[in-house]
Amino acid sequence: MSYSTDKGPGKYQIKLEKSSAERSWHSLEEEFPGAMAKCRHFLEEMPTNFLMSHGKAKRLKGKLKWLSQYDVTDSARVRY
Amino acid sequence: MVSTIFSDIIVSPTDLRKNQKYLLDGAYDKPITVKHGHKQLAILRREQVNHMIMVQYYADLIVRYCQEIHSGERKSVVFPWMDTLDDEEREEFLNELLVEFRNSIERSNWSRLAQVLDEWKATAEAKRNPEIIKLLQNIDSPREYVVLDR
Numbered sequence: 001m002s003y004s005t006d007k008g009p010g011k012y013q014i015k016l017e018k019s020s021a022e023r024s025w026h027s028l029e030e031e032f033p034g035a036m037a038k039c040r041h042f043l044e045e046m047p048t049n050f051l052m053s054h055g056k057a058k059r060l061k062g063k064l065k066w067l068s069q070y071d072v073t074d075s076a077r078v079r080y
Numbered sequence: 081m082v083s084t085i086f087s088d089i090i091v092s093p094t095d096l097r098k099n100q101k102y103l104l105d106g107a108y109d110k111p112i113t114v115k116h117g118h119k120q121l122a123i124l125r126r127e128q129v130n131h132m133i134m135v136q137y138y139a140d141l142i143v144r145y146c147q148e149i150h151s152g153e154r155k156s157v158v159f160p161w162m163d164t165l166d167d168e169e170r171e172e173f174l175n176e177l178l179v180e181f182r183n184s185i186e187r188s189n190w191s192r193l194a195q196v197l198d199e200w201k202a203t204a205e206a207k208r209n210p211e212i213i214k215l216l217q218n219i220d221s222p223r224e225y226v227v228l229d230r
Contacts, residue, residue: 015225020211022226040228058195060203061176062169063216069202079206 010044028076035072042070043080088113088122127188134190138181149174162200164207173200 016022029036042053050057053070060067060079070078088111089103096103096114103112104123111124145158156162165173180193206212 014228016228018224018226025228055195055198058199058202060206061200062165062172062203064203064206064212067206067212069206071202077206079212 010041012044012047014040014043025078028072028078032073032076035076039070039072039078043078047080086111088124090115092116131188135185138184138190138193142177142181145174145177159201161204164204165200169203176200 016025025036039056042057046052047057047068050059050068055071057068057070059065060069067079070080072078089106090113091099091103093114093116096112106112107123108125111122111128114121114123141158145156148156148158154163162170162173176196177193180196184190184193
């Protein structure tokens with residue numbers, strides 16, 4: 001859903017895949033403002049430091065090993 | 081070959097009452113069994129109990145999963161979330177599960193094994209998402225991104 005690489009004002013800049021991810025991100029922000037703020041902070045500051053996410057961020061496996069996931073809520077996910 | 085798996089000091093409730101401090105201090109190094117008639121009660125370090133429970137829990141899980149594999153059952157009851165994983169991923173999952181189980185026993189640290197299960201569960205869940213499936217099918221296609229506003 002989202003993609004984070006280039007260095008920006010935070011350590012990382014968040015880039016969303018055009019249209020679908022962009023829409024989903026903003027609707028999640030409206031629905032879960034607090035949780036998405038934490039998610040955004042994590043992605044901008046330490047997207048690969050899984051230990052600091054207290055179990056919310058994880059590296060995926062198998063065919064998806066190039067992806068990581070942040071659990072925003074029990075059902076909402078951001079994959080990057 | 082004879083190997084000692086469990087070794088303890090057996091005392092009576094009276095012994096325990098008389099030498100309470102000495103015996104309880106010693107129980108940190110070697111378990112104590114208090115024998116009361118036919119009943120036996122062990123006193124040992126809490127971390128050891130936790131370790132034994134974790135070994136039993138994960139060993140049961142892994143053995144039951146191996147039995148499913150052995151019987152050729154593709155739909156897992158032990159890990160019901162894994163239906164979206166293909167054969168190659170299932171093999172990778174089993175290898176990782178066994179390696180981390182062994183490491184956890186050696187290190188008495190179970191957090192990595194729980195994390196591995198969580199990562200595989202998240203992977204299986206992600207593979208249920210149609211957008212991820214589309215992404216996998218068009219992995220080399222160029223994609224357009226927009227920078228998220230600050």
